[in-house]
Amino acid sequence: MNAEPERHKRATVIDVARAAGVSRQTVTRAMNDMDGISAATRQRVLDVAKELRYRPSRFGRGLVVGHRPALGLVTEGLTNPYFPELADGVVEAATAAGWNVLVTDGSHDGGDPRRFLREVADQVDAVIGYFRIGPDAFDDVFGDLPVVVLEGTAEDGHRGVVEIDFxxxxxxxxxxxxxxxxxxxxxxxxxxxxxxxxxxxxxxxxxxxxxxxxxxxxxxxxxxxxxxxxxxxxxxxxxxxxxxxxxxxxxxxxxxxxxxxxxxxxxxxxxxxxxxxxxxxxxxxxxxxxxLDIAAVGRIAVELAIGMQTGALPSSGPEVHRVVRHTLLLRESA
Structure with a gap:
């Protein structure tokens, strides 16, 4: 099977239908677990969708009608004041771009980060943050959803990355x-x-x-x-x-x-x-x-996520890798 879409373009229902040899309606039925198709056809469509990292549009599934796109922010604990500062920068940048933000706390994933992240992914059009899974699990959890990892590294094989150079x-x-x-x-x-x-x-x-x-x-x-x-x-x-x-x-x-x-x-x-x-x-x-300019970290991550979602940026690679550095802030303790 060789149906990989262009690197800058997200897979569509048409790509899946063409690769699986079925109609668009059949893809819709398979992805939404609807009646009217055989189990074998459903599995073939799901396999093709996974290979292409296809993710049904929230809008196409009728989950959101006439609303702004949504960005997911996954933190590691909102009791840490770092994350409210980060969230403030993310919300400011996303709102200015016409996006809503869903803020979640990954420290409450119940010991099952994949399930937690899938639930987040089902509600948003792109996601940024700290994830308790390796990049080898991204396809399974996120499909073709634009993903920006905070404090990742290019060597990790992530998609979008905002790296902190200490x-x-x-x-x-x-x-x-x-x-x-x-x-x-x-x-x-x-x-x-x-x-x-x-x-x-x-x-x-x-x-x-x-x-x-x-x-x-x-x-x-x-x-x-x-x-x-x-x-x-x-x-x-x-x-x-x-x-x-x-x-x-x-x-x-x-x-x-x-x-x-x-x-x-x-x-x-x-x-x-x-x-x-x-x-x-x-x-x-x-x-x-x-x-660390925490607001800048949030702003850069939002710009990458939106660029990846719109197709202005690729889903991975050096074009979606940014580096932020610290500066010395002297107060009284040192």
Missing amino acids: APGLDAGIEHLLETGRRRIVMIDSRSAAAPSRRTAAFRAAMERHGLDPLVVFEGDSGGDAAGAVARALREAPDVDAFMTFNDLHAFAVLKAVQHAGLEVPDRCAVLGIDGLAMGVVSSPELSSLD
């Missing part, structure tokens, strides 16, 4: 800490030693570029044990004079734990987060961070 921000942060007399810098990762984050890999590389020993302490699979992580760091390196953290949310907890351990911030020990959340100004002292 290296420049980490270099700037470490250089600042060195310039202010810090010599024993420790990274606290919210993940486990068995599965460290990409941020830890970037931290280790940046420290090695500066000729420093990259000590990393892990909070565990679920994070949330900042006090224990700080205590372990102080046991391993009593002379620690700066902490970098997985993100700002963890930095707030580390900041509190460091102060409870009797270390004055920033005089005795600096604390530097990652993300540059607006709420960093309400901590005491105010949190210094590697600042």
